[in-house]
Amino acid sequence: MPDIGYLNGHFSPLEAVKISPDDRGFLFGDGVYEVIRAYHGIPAFWYAHFNRLVRSAKEIQLHFSLGQADFQRLLLHGLQQSGYQEGKIYIQVTRGVAPREHTFPPIGEPTVFLAFRKMVALPTEVCQRGVNVITLPDTRWHRCDIKSLNLLPNVLAKQKAREANAFEGIFVRDGLVTEGATSNIFAVKNGTVITPERNHLVLAGVTQQQVVTLAQAKGLNVQFRPIPISEFLESDEAFLVGTTIEILPVIQVNGKTLRDGKPGPITTILKQQFTAHVSGLAMS
Numbered sequence: 001m002p003d004i005g006y007l008n009g010h011f012s013p014l015e016a017v018k019i020s021p022d023d024r025g026f027l028f029g030d031g032v033y034e035v036i037r038a039y040h041g042i043p044a045f046w047y048a049h050f051n052r053l054v055r056s057a058k059e060i061q062l063h064f065s066l067g068q069a070d071f072q073r074l075l076l077h078g079l080q081q082s083g084y085q086e087g088k089i090y091i092q093v094t095r096g097v098a099p100r101e102h103t104f105p106p107i108g109e110p111t112v113f114l115a116f117r118k119m120v121a122l123p124t125e126v127c128q129r130g131v132n133v134i135t136l137p138d139t140r141w142h143r144c145d146i147k148s149l150n151l152l153p154n155v156l157a158k159q160k161a162r163e164a165n166a167f168e169g170i171f172v173r174d175g176l177v178t179e180g181a182t183s184n185i186f187a188v189k190n191g192t193v194i195t196p197e198r199n200h201l202v203l204a205g206v207t208q209q210q211v212v213t214l215a216q217a218k219g220l221n222v223q224f225r226p227i228p229i230s231e232f233l234e235s236d237e238a239f240l241v242g243t244t245i246e247i248l249p250v251i252q253v254n255g256k257t258l259r260d261g262k263p264g265p266i267t268t269i270l271k272q273q274f275t276a277h278v279s280g281l282a283m284s
């Protein structure tokens with residue numbers, strides 16, 4: 001089965017999708033996006049992704065008329081066409097096609113693009129062993145709560161991590177850990193699960209919220225609060241979360257081993273809970 005694309009009302013094989021060179025997403029990064037993972041054919045937490053997409057669009061004054069029911073139908077239709085049970089759905093909405101002027105075009109339709117691909121998960125051994133991360137200054141703008149197409153600082157951070165043989169770059173702003181280049185971050189200290197508060201400097205992660213809910217259901221103490229980098233480096237456990245990586249233990253920061261260099265017990269429990277949760281997902 002092929003990867004499937006959708007562009008403004010039409011499904012096709014992904015490679016047949018043609019985007020205009022005048023698309024404002026291409027010219028300015030003037031748009032927003034989401035990534036949804038499908039487990040056994042079910043797009044996980046799709047309503048949370050839809051709500052965040054709508055919010056991101058509203059925050060940049062981008063109007064699109066796709067409702068929740070149509071969005072759900074699109075996801076299911078694309079997945080069905082692709083035949084993928086384990087899939088990765090990329091959704092991008094831009095301010096449409098117009099001659100290159102920074103100001104908004106007077107009229108025009110947004111570009112709504114979706115790509116349905118097969119999910120290629122990280123190797124099991126990486127998920128079990130955990131990963132190295134590096135820290136680096138958070139040079140992003142002050143609206144990281146908007147899932148915008150402008151990802152240059154994230155691209156540079158991830159590349160820097162790659163060059164340091166690390167999996168992720170962790171942003172630090174004013175001495176506080178914010179999030180990863182492509183993930184949210186958690187620390188565990190004395191049994192308390194801590195993740196940076198959701199504000200304009202951090203993306204309100206869908207996985208982050210699910211993990212918090214699962215941790216609370218397990219009776220764990222959870223705090224949304226700033227994490228000073230000094231505290232992060234002294235944490236008992238740390239892990240990254242995100243739609244494609246799920247929960248990934250951090251075992252090394254800036255080349256220094258965290259505790260005993262093994263995924264911690266709370267990370268392991270939460271990972272088991274998360275796996276059980278997504279394997280039981282049904283469409284609602």
Ligand SMILES: Cc1ncc(COP(=O)(O)O)c(C=O)c1O
Nearest residue numbers: 182183184203205206207242243
């Ligand atoms: C900067 C950033 N933070 C956090 C996340 C995790 O968000 P989610 O769990 O909604 O995928 C992502 C995922 O793309 C991200 O790019």
